Amino acid sequence: MTNVERAPDAESVRRAAAATAGLGEWVSGLAVAAVPRRVLDRLSLVLLNVAGVTAVGAALDEQAALRSSWRASDGPAPLIGAGRCASADAAAWLNATALVCLELDEGNKYAKGHPAAHGFPAVLALAAELDATGADTAAALLAAYETASRFGRASRLRLGAHPHGSWGVAGAAAGCARLLGLGPGATAAAIDTGAGLPVAGHFTSATDGNPVRDAWMGASNLSGLVAARMAAAGAARNTGTAALSLGGLLGEFDPSELTGALGTRWDVTSGYFKRHASCSFTHPGADAVLGLRGGLDPSRITGIVVETHALGGGLASAEWDGRLSAMFSQPFVVAAAVLEGEAGPRVLERRDDPALRSLARRVRLVVADDLTARLPGERAARVTVELDDGTVRTREVPNPVGDADHHPLGEQDLLTLLEGWLPGREELVGRAAAFARDLPALDRVGERLRGLAGAGGRPSRREEPN
Numbered sequence: 001m002t003n004v005e006r007a008p009d010a011e012s013v014r015r016a017a018a019a020t021a022g023l024g025e026w027v028s029g030l031a032v033a034a035v036p037r038r039v040l041d042r043l044s045l046v047l048l049n050v051a052g053v054t055a056v057g058a059a060l061d062e063q064a065a066l067r068s069s070w071r072a073s074d075g076p077a078p079l080i081g082a083g084r085c086a087s088a089d090a091a092a093w094l095n096a097t098a099l100v101c102l103e104l105d106e107g108n109k110y111a112k113g114h115p116a117a118h119g120f121p122a123v124l125a126l127a128a129e130l131d132a133t134g135a136d137t138a139a140a141l142l143a144a145y146e147t148a149s150r151f152g153r154a155s156r157l158r159l160g161a162h163p164h165g166s167w168g169v170a171g172a173a174a175g176c177a178r179l180l181g182l183g184p185g186a187t188a189a190a191i192d193t194g195a196g197l198p199v200a201g202h203f204t205s206a207t208d209g210n211p212v213r214d215a216w217m218g219a220s221n222l223s224g225l226v227a228a229r230m231a232a233a234g235a236a237r238n239t240g241t242a243a244l245s246l247g248g249l250l251g252e253f254d255p256s257e258l259t260g261a262l263g264t265r266w267d268v269t270s271g272y273f274k275r276h277a278s279c280s281f282t283h284p285g286a287d288a289v290l291g292l293r294g295g296l297d298p299s300r301i302t303g304i305v306v307e308t309h310a311l312g313g314g315l316a317s318a319e320w321d322g323r324l325s326a327m328f329s330q331p332f333v334v335a336a337a338v339l340e341g342e343a344g345p346r347v348l349e350r351r352d353d354p355a356l357r358s359l360a361r362r363v364r365l366v367v368a369d370d371l372t373a374r375l376p377g378e379r380a381a382r383v384t385v386e387l388d389d390g391t392v393r394t395r396e397v398p399n400p401v402g403d404a405d406h407h408p409l410g411e412q413d414l415l416t417l418l419e420g421w422l423p424g425r426e427e428l429v430g431r432a433a434a435f436a437r438d439l440p441a442l443d444r445v446g447e448r449l450r451g452l453a454g455a456g457g458r459p460s461r462r463e464e465p466n
Helices: 010-029 037-058 061-070 088-100 115-130 134-154 169-179 184-195 203-207 212-232 241-249 280-292 323-327 330-340 354-360 411-421 426-441 446-453
Strands: 077-079 084-086 155-157 251-253 301-308 363-367 381-387 392-397
Touching: 010 134, 010 169, 010 184, 010 241, 037 061, 037 088, 037 115, 037 134, 037 411, 037 426, 061 088, 077 088, 077 115, 077 446, 084 088, 084 446, 088 115, 088 212, 115 134, 115 169, 115 212, 115 446, 134 155, 134 169, 134 241, 134 426, 155 241, 169 184, 169 212, 184 212, 184 241, 203 212, 203 323, 241 251, 280 301, 280 330, 280 381, 280 392, 301 330, 323 330, 330 354, 330 363, 411 426, 426 446
Parallel strands: 301 363
Antiparallel strands: 077 084, 155 251, 301 381, 381 392
8 A cells, every 4th residue: 555545535635625725714814903802912911921931042052052053144033032133034943942942932722732832933023024014913923823723723643743843833824924915815825835844743852852842843933934935926735735744644633623713712812821941731730739838848758649631641750861851851840849939940950959859759640530531621730749757748730820721820920920030131021011012003013023132133242143
């Protein structure tokens, strides 16, 4: 049997093409004037998170080295928080990798991943290049989020596949197509082309600490930009590619999800923000143990049992050899929460502390069927702390703090987190908040976006391109 003979049947491909056509029509006609105020308010928070967290990631030495290695020439698009601007293509990739490198980016449990991170860097870079209106930029960001989220809902990736850079490329393509003002057919072609440019990344790359995981998100944004440009040039078609790539090759694909409740259900309002620098599956365990921490003497802990759902069961390793693998270790995150009272970026720099490693080895992760049964609406955890006198303390949480359904974070909460993660850069945080708040009403966005580069928008000596 040939590979072609194993492909999805013609009807599945036809349905995918038809759904993509419907989605393309909606995206091309999306206007912020018709969007509910509550949706625009939530978009503002997501945009603030994206800009702020990108700046946090950009401050890392390895991100500075990555920017330097690109040797990108000056251009119209900001490298957020990095002090300079570059081409739209370079900004789309570099901002995306900085955004996700500390696991602080917004996510959506119904999409099973990170819709905003898949496309916002590309849309913002292109908006700066075009000096687009605020209304068009806001519509493009919404198009990117809603499209990516629907592709996430539609995709059931094979066991072991990581969601970064796969279903979300279609969202980046949709947002960029909306910004370019493409019609329904061309927009559908851009979305379908994006669906044909997925990364096939394995989840173990993340748990092993391989930074290629961050590059998958850079690839998503750049590929989405490419897909939209192909469609603008008439070099793209809508043939139902998603049924073949996201379906036949990478898992299963249900095209009915692409147009479900378009314009009435806004997935951007159902996401979550993070206060821990770690995989979202570790957050409920960290929140639960923080609720048990009062009066607790860590030296008396003989064991900690974290019960989680099936999605989080692979994060059990109590050993890590770098920042990324620590962020994907439930034992690290729980031990950090007990000893430090947080699991933010600052704690990651102390990941080799002997006391932290010792406590992490006493953390055991268990998959509980009753918690798995609550997915996707709840990503619950139950934590039991065992003490040396035989007593136990137990706490259960239904979702992490920051989940829109559980303990949502508002603008002031996000500002407090960002200012703590960006000491001395309060002006940049304030600039990001003002841009996110003002976006739909701005005449043009170019200069305001370039202001998010910070430090005058020029490269430091270390990052000066050759």
